[in-house]
Amino acid sequence: MSATAKAAYFWRAAVQGIRRAPFVHFIAVLTIALALFAIGLARGGGELLESLISSIGSEVELTVYLKPDATDADAKEIAAALSKRTGTEAVVVPPDVALGRLAAQLGELGSTLTGLPENPLPVSVEVRVPEAVRGPGGLRALAEKVRQSPAVEAVDYGEEAVERLSAIALALRWGGLVGFALVLLATAIISSATLQLAIYARREEIEIQKLVGATDRFAKIPFLIEGMLQGLAGAAAAVGGLHLFWALAGPRLSSLLAFLSVGGCVARGVDPVLALQLAGLGCGLGLAGSFVAVGRFLRV
Amino acid sequence: MFHVYKAYPGDPPSLSDINLHVRKGEFVFLTGPSGAGKTTLLKLVFCAEKATKGQILVGGRNIARIRESAIPYLRRNIGVVFQDFKLLPHRTVADNVAFTLDVVGMPRREGMARVTQVLKQVGLEHKAGSLPLRLSGGEQQRVVIARALVNDPTILLADEPTGNLDPALTVEIMDLLCAVNVRGTTVVVATHDASLIARYDKRTVRLERGLIVADQDGAKAARRMAGAE
Ligand SMILES: Nc1ncnc2c1ncn2[C@@H]1O[C@H](COP(=O)(O)OP(=O)(O)OP(=O)(O)O)[C@@H](O)[C@H]1O
Ligand SMILES: [Mg+2]
Numbered sequence: 001m002s003a004t005a006k007a008a009y010f011w012r013a014a015v016q017g018i019r020r021a022p023f024v025h026f027i028a029v030l031t032i033a034l035a036l037f038a039i040g041l042a043r044g045g046g047e048l049l050e051s052l053i054s055s056i057g058s059e060v061e062l063t064v065y066l067k068p069d070a071t072d073a074d075a076k077e078i079a080a081a082l083s084k085r086t087g088t089e090a091v092v093v094p095p096d097v098a099l100g101r102l103a104a105q106l107g108e109l110g111s112t113l114t115g116l117p118e119n120p121l122p123v124s125v126e127v128r129v130p131e132a133v134r135g136p137g138g139l140r141a142l143a144e145k146v147r148q149s150p151a152v153e154a155v156d157y158g159e160e161a162v163e164r165l166s167a168i169a170l171a172l173r174w175g176g177l178v179g180f181a182l183v184l185l186a187t188a189i190i191s192s193a194t195l196q197l198a199i200y201a202r203r204e205e206i207e208i209q210k211l212v213g214a215t216d217r218f219a220k221i222p223f224l225i226e227g228m229l230q231g232l233a234g235a236a237a238a239v240g241g242l243h244l245f246w247a248l249a250g251p252r253l254s255s256l257l258a259f260l261s262v263g264g265c266v267a268r269g270v271d272p273v274l275a276l277q278l279a280g281l282g283c284g285l286g287l288a289g290s291f292v293a294v295g296r297f298l299r300v
Numbered sequence: 301m302f303h304v305y306k307a308y309p310g311d312p313p314s315l316s317d318i319n320l321h322v323r324k325g326e327f328v329f330l331t332g333p334s335g336a337g338k339t340t341l342l343k344l345v346f347c348a349e350k351a352t353k354g355q356i357l358v359g360g361r362n363i364a365r366i367r368e369s370a371i372p373y374l375r376r377n378i379g380v381v382f383q384d385f386k387l388l389p390h391r392t393v394a395d396n397v398a399f400t401l402d403v404v405g406m407p408r409r410e411g412m413a414r415v416t417q418v419l420k421q422v423g424l425e426h427k428a429g430s431l432p433l434r435l436s437g438g439e440q441q442r443v444v445i446a447r448a449l450v451n452d453p454t455i456l457l458a459d460e461p462t463g464n465l466d467p468a469l470t471v472e473i474m475d476l477l478c479a480v481n482v483r484g485t486t487v488v489v490a491t492h493d494a495s496l497i498a499r500y501d502k503r504t505v506r507l508e509r510g511l512i513v514a515d516q517d518g519a520k521a522a523r524r525m526a527g528a529e
Contacts (some may be wrong), residue, residue, distance in 0.1 A: 002405055002406070002407055003405070004407070005405045005406060005407035005408065006405040008407075008408065009402050009405070009408075020390070204386075204388065205388055207386075208386050208388065208399065209399065209403060210372070210375075211346075211348065211375065211380065211382075211386065212375065212376075212380075212399060212400040212403055212447070212451075213372045213373070213374075213375035213376035213400070213403050213404065213451075214372055214403040215369070215372040216369075216372075218372075218403060
């Protein structure tokens with residue numbers, strides 16, 4: 001009744017089982033690998049999107065344009081109010097500074113601006129809105145507040161871009177979650193089906209095992225190990241695939257996204273945490289599949 | 301050893317109202333025409349079939365109401381020589397025999413020594429590495445016997461253990477079974493070979509269409525069988 005002898009037997013039986021039906025096991029490993037690869041890729045894509053949003057989001061600047069007849073005192077007052085609300089310094093931008101900036105941005109065309117007889121730009125107040133205040137709807141609320149002031153002509157904070165991006169990110173996150181669940185389910189089913197084939201192929205062996213006194217558990221464990229090994233092999237293949245993918249596609253994506261200043265984070269490998277998570281997930285998938293298979297087929 | 305009252309279903313019952321008591325260490329022939337219910341009776345003893353009615357005691361334990369989870373432990377004490385062999389075609393003779401030992405968790409090295417020993421007993425040590433399908437019917441039968449014996453069971457149920465053997469081998473195997481019996485194992489041999497029963501002076505239970513029609517102890521059974529021939 002030695003436990004190590006049993007453990008040795010289980011491993012031997014599992015490895016023999018895989019060796020005797022390499023094709024079905026290969027299919028299972030492939031399925032798990034593809035699923036994990038897709039999940040890893042989605043994770044990478046998701047992180048890319050997050051960094052994209054936060055890099056755009058970090059540039060969220062609230063610009064308050066004052067009415068032409070607003071005084072310097074009005075501007076100072078609004079700047080002070082904004083500073084208080086956001087906790088960061090709000091800057092009053094005089095019309096000539098704004099014009100200079102615009103001219104610089106326009107480059108060659110800018111020279112025509114300097115030739116204008118009168119500066120058409122109003123006084124504006126700019127403030128970088130910190131993360132904490134920004135929140136969902138926070139920015140809008142702030143803008144509304146400022147708009148109420150009689151000296152204010154308009155408030156601009158790139159709301160469209162930020163809100164739409166956030167909405168997309170949210171949709172993607174939910175979609176990803178649903179997709180994730182579906183992929184996991186499908187993979188577990190396929191892995192379970194292949195193990196059912198493996199069990200079917202070995203039903204005679206199981207029958208005899210039980211006739212010579214094997215417990216149910218004894219007959220089941222090798223299949224559970226097989227499922228786990230399938231999962232690990234699948235995870236290994238997926239991690240390898242992801243490495244390869246980022247190595248090949250990373251630089252290209254990087255240059256593609258360079259203008260968004262998130263290029264840096266495309267040049268990524270598979271970090272060990274993700275690799276471990278995928279391995280765990282693979283193990284779980286394989287085990288879940290073999291549990292179902294064993295439960296359905298091992299009532300000898 | 302067991303104490304049996306049972307009826308077995310099937311459209312006509314395969315066994316009905318069987319009462320049989322086999323003592324510990326006894327050697328019993330179970331005989332009767334084909335389809336009489338010999339195999340069925342043996343199956344009931346190691347729980348391959350469930351009795352529809354009645355009680356079966358094995359080693360003082362009522363197996364008519366045994367828990368599913370206790371069956372494996374019961375079977376480890378019962379060696380069975382199956383009429384249809386039940387050998388695994390893709391495993392070597394040695395692996396087939398070692399199967400019984402794997403189940404109880406005996407380390408391989410220790411187990412292989414034991415396997416070699418029983419294979420020697422049945423005269424097959426030179427075939428240890430062969431696959432069962434490469435063996436003759438008689439050789440396969442001896443592998444099954446070796447598998448049944450390897451775990452030193454307290455009860456040995458042999459269903460036609462000499463069905464495929466020539467007279468010389470039959471004698472050898474029967475001698476082996478007798479030797480096992482002498483060491484204290486209860487042995488039940490199902491056979492329709494009258495000459496076997498005639499040659500060995502043992503208790504004989506005769507089944508016909510699911511009924512016990514005769515239960516004679518050694519000397520008488522041997523005499524009757526000799527006369528019938
Ligand atoms: N699994 C089964 N399901 C239904 N009926 C069965 C089953 N096994 C056996 N029987 C029936 O039970 C009866 C007894 O069969 P059994 O195998 O016990 O005979 P036997 O005495 O061993 O015959 P033989 O000498 O040919 O081996 C037969 O009529 C058979 O048809
Ligand atoms: Mg029979």
